[in-house]
Amino acid sequence: MEIFPIIFSFIFGTIIGSFLNVVSLRFNTGTGIGGRSKCMSCGKTLTWKELVPLFSFLWQKGSCKKCQSKISWQYPLVEFVAGTLFVLVFFTFPPTTLTTSITTLIYLFATCLLLVISAYDIKHKIIPDQFVYTFISLSVVNLFIGGVSLWHVPSISAIVAGPLIALPFVLLWWISKYRWMGLGDAKLVLGIGWFLGIGGGVNAVVLSFWIAAVISVAWLLITYRKFKARTEVPFGPYLILGMYLVLVFHIQVLDVQMVRELLMSYL
Numbered sequence: 405m406e407i408f409p410i411i412f413s414f415i416f417g418t419i420i421g422s423f424l425n426v427v428s429l430r431f432n433t434g435t436g437i438g439g440r441s442k443c444m445s446c447g448k449t450l451t452w453k454e455l456v457p458l459f460s461f462l463w464q465k466g467s468c469k470k471c472q473s474k475i476s477w478q479y480p481l482v483e484f485v486a487g488t489l490f491v492l493v494f495f496t497f498p499p500t501t502l503t504t505s506i507t508t509l510i511y512l513f514a515t516c517l518l519l520v521i522s523a524y525d526i527k528h529k530i531i532p533d534q535f536v537y538t539f540i541s542l543s544v545v546n547l548f549i550g551g552v553s554l555w556h557v558p559s560i561s562a563i564v565a566g567p568l569i570a571l572p573f574v575l576l577w578w579i580s581k582y583r584w585m586g587l588g589d590a591k592l593v594l595g596i597g598w599f600l601g602i603g604g605g606v607n608a609v610v611l612s613f614w615i616a617a618v619i620s621v622a623w624l625l626i627t628y629r630k631f632k633a634r635t636e637v638p639f640g641p642y643l644i645l646g647m648y649l650v651l652v653f654h655i656q657v658l659d660v661q662m663v664r665e666l667l668m669s670y671l
């Protein structure tokens with residue numbers, strides 16, 4: 405990949421990312437997506453100089469020019485992550501033909517949904533149905549359209565991948581009486597399973613548990629906080645991170661072929 409497409413897709417991603425911030429922050433607040441962006445504290449309507457992704461935050465040193473109130477770190481963070489993920493999606497699924505372009509679009513749209521889900525889950529500890537159902541629909545579209553050929557009938561293992569990997573999450577949710585795991589996580593895993601297949605899906609889930617465990621322990625050590633069993637941990641972002649690690653870097657913590665054969669032998 406050359407440097408110019410990388411810079412272009414990164415900038416494109418940050419612009420989309422700044423829109424995703426608006427979507428995740430205004431969702432369920434009664435304010436629509438339309439209308440000029442305002443300072444959350446003093447209500448000052450923002451000029452274009454204050455709306456440039458990443459740079460505005462840096463120039464203004466993270467605070468409003470008028471009232472000096474701190475601007476949430478979510479803004480530059482989501483913009484940066486969106487830029488990075490857009491580069492990775494273009495790199496992993498380059499739009500060279502009509503068919504591959506459809507795949508690129510599917511993954512770009514999925515990336516947008518997953519970013520909004522992550523931002524919302526971290527803030528509110530809940531995964532909104534509207535976004536996760538759209539993500540699941542997209543994973544079903546991906547089963548049939550794009551990739552190697554424009555239209556293809558998915559294999560049995562590709563079809564069962566989603567429900568099979570989501571099932572343990574539904575059980576965890578049900579057994580723990582809705583405390584350990586939200587049903588939103590199970591819905592998310594359904595889509596991830598359909599996107600990655602059985603082997604990739606299992607790897608993504610295992611990776612997300614490992615990363616969540618390491619980060620939780622590190623967090624406890626750094627903050628010296630007493631572990632509270634009732635502390636809710638948003639798990640969605642870890643699952644999404646696991647998905648991208650498998651999708652882009654093909655990280656395998658388990659033998660994909662072995663996992664698939666083992667699971668399919670029970671069916």
Ligand SMILES: [Zn+2]
Nearest residue numbers: 443446468471
């Ligand atoms: Zn202000």
